[in-house]
Amino acid sequence: MDKIPILRMGAFLLVTIQVDLYDRLALNLEADLVQMVNKTSAKGVLIDISAVSIVDSFMGRIIGNIASMSKILDAETVVVGMQPAVAITLIELGLPLKGVHTALDMEKGMNLLKAMIDDTEEDADEDQTTDDLITE
Numbered sequence: 001m002d003k004i005p006i007l008r009m010g011a012f013l014l015v016t017i018q019v020d021l022y023d024r025l026a027l028n029l030e031a032d033l034v035q036m037v038n039k040t041s042a043k044g045v046l047i048d049i050s051a052v053s054i055v056d057s058f059m060g061r062i063i064g065n066i067a068s069m070s071k072i073l074d075a076e077t078v079v080v081g082m083q084p085a086v087a088i089t090l091i092e093l094g095l096p097l098k099g100v101h102t103a104l105d106m107e108k109g110m111n112l113l114k115a116m117i118d119d120t121e122e123d124a125d126e127d128q129t130t131d132d133l134i135t136e
Helices: 023-040 057-072 084-092 106-135
Strands: 006-009 012-016 044-048 076-080 100-103
Touching (some): 012 023, 044 057
Parallel strands (some): 076 100
């Protein structure tokens, strides 16, 4: 059975999809990725779809599900490398992909993830400071 590798890079998980996804492979990726987010306490997931030429409604839902489940586990999701035809298809299918952030390439995607994580940590620090003032 085929598997798509999930690489860990610090606080992030990196997935590079190099093949067209069929339904079973997409479901396996979804399950494996969510398990890895939980296992590693990853703060971000970067999914590179630059080699994917076709995204159907099922694949769009899988990407949305990954983002939603990752968010519940305190991780942000960024999809990079989307080809124009794929973007057009997703819009025409009416798939909003809530919770999915996008960037043009891997470098910009990593920078976006780092910025989101930094913002989240700053918000947590502010919340902690507020809690300290209330209890004192």
